[in-house]
Amino acid sequence: xxxxxxxxxxxxxxxxxxxxxxxxxxxxxxxxxxxxxxxxxxxxxxxxxxxxxxxx
Numbered sequence: 001x002x003x004x005x006x007x008x009x010x011x012x013x014x015x016x017x018x019x020x021x022x023x024x025x026x027x028x029x030x031x032x033x034x035x036x037x038x039x040x041x042x043x044x045x046x047x048x049x050x051x052x053x054x055x056x
Contacts, residue, residue: 002010018026 015023
């Protein structure tokens, strides 16, 4: 298990590597990936509709 200090250290290293402005973009991409993965497991094929909405 990771302790509090290890998590803080990892967060600081990520912040130093990517910078403050890139982190929201990375988290947004990660969220979309997880959502797509869950939809794939459940058999939902809503990704086509999401892509159409994002292109508008």
